[in-house]
């Protein structure tokens with residue numbers, strides 16, 4: 001990418017930052033009053049009783065997703081105030097700036113253009129003199145050729161065998177998106193190709209991944225935006241060694257390793273042929289990269305057309321976000337509800353509960369998307385925020401969660417807003433199982449919202465001493481998202497919905513949702529500590545706890561302490 005001239009560097013840094021503090025904005029103050037005098041006393045059963053059509057009106061729909069947000073502690077007045085806040089924070093201008101390619105990632109001086117990755121080929125987007133759509137389409141076309149070669153068996157390994165196993169080596173955004181998409185779209189995957197994901201630098205991860213894999217039929221995709229991430233580089237080197245050892249020839253590397261990166265130089269140094277590299281750009285953030293070449297493993301698994309369908313779903317949601325009025329705008333509604341609960345009800349976490357076996361990795365994916373984006377403590381100006389930013393996102397497959405942590409959702413002491421995600425048609429059908437699955441999703445949202453009163457518990461003949469234990473307070477908010485079927489298109493649209501909800505939140509909080517400086521310190525310390533763990537003679541200058549842990553580790557390694565009698 002073209003570099004900005006040094007003189008320009010200062011200008012855009014704060015261009016999108018709001019000078020006025022969030023908590024001084026008129027809509028914020030109005031929301032505080034609304035919360036204080038009305039909303040904190042809202043009871044969902046009363047809101048529903050007062051408006052019999054509430055469940056049909058507090059809804060929004062776009063790009064195949066029907067969002068019912070009626071089971072939230074809001075009225076139309078709340079939503080009006082929330083959208084006023086969004087407007088006063090300049091959400092729509094910021095959306096335009098993002099789509100236009102302005103350098104809204106201020107602290108890294110980068111544009112944020114994951115939306116360009118899914119624009120149709122017929123469009124043009126010229127950013128700083130370059131048509132980024134043409135660049136994107138060029139890489140997509142190369143990915144398609146390669147993916148088809150692998151899928152058809154035309155791409156052969158060093159010994160002439162077709163590829164049957166694909167190992168994606170990457171971490172964070174270079175792992176979670178492709179892994180989540182692989183799980184989500186398994187039923188679209190080519191059956192005679194198996195996909196594996198290697199991220200953890202624990203040697204067990206690599207050894208368990210390659211155990212039983214025939215090297216001559218295995219392809220490694222090294223995914224790293226920077227091509228310097230220690231875990232990924234370590235795993236890539238170890239995988240390379242394994243392959244060379246198995247096939248007995250250094251020359252094998254070129255047929256069994258491809259790279260996805262913005263750092264061509266480093267990837268070449270590793271031994272990847274430039275023709276087998278798939279690039280992307282610094283304007284694609286790691287956690288926003290599953291629609292870039294980072295999705296190569298997804299494309300190999302589901303095929304180019306289905307990959308394009310996923311991009312189309314994302315694009316449909318992108319366009320909805322860009323053009324729909326805020327009141328009907330799904331990402332804006334989701335994002336502002338998160339602000340509502342975090343900043344006015346002091347909710348500290350948000351649960352994501354898909355009722356689909358295929359979406360079991362969605363919560364893990366969303367954790368990086370949401371928390372790496374919005375887990376920030378200073379504004380774009382570098383001033384400390386005086387309000388809460390990202391909640392903790394967590395969750396699991398909804399049905400499994402019911403038999404584990406839902407107890408706390410129903411009767412615990414914290415408010416945890418929930419996102420339920422379900423499908424009208426199953427991806428795989430067995431008689432009545434779909435009905436059972438979805439009945440549970442609807443029932444859980446209903447139980448959370450309306451609970452069970454003391455009176456009803458008594459009417460059921462519950463012994464008096466058990467009554468308090470069997471009461472459900474209700475009034476626990478949730479969104480329900482209903483989608484026709486889990487397809488590449490609907491997955492794309494769902495992911496883009498969350499991406500833009502995260503963006504909406506970040507705009508309100510006036511933070512940079514696209515940097516991740518918070519991951520650096522641990523990386524630096526780990527490098528130094530790794531040297532100390534390898535060389536036991538190195539003096540230790542940490543705090544007393546870290547020093548003691550390292551000494552214990554060294555002693556354990558040296559066999560001078562042992563605490564496990566079974567060893």
Ligand SMILES: O=P(O)(O)OC[C@H]1O[C@](O)(CO)[C@@H](O)[C@@H]1O
Pocket residue numbers: 171172173174223224225226227228229232286287372516519
């Ligand atoms: O793709 P890379 O450069 O290897 O980075 C992997 C991940 O590491 C992080 O930088 C965090 O350490 C993420 O933001 C990113 O997705």
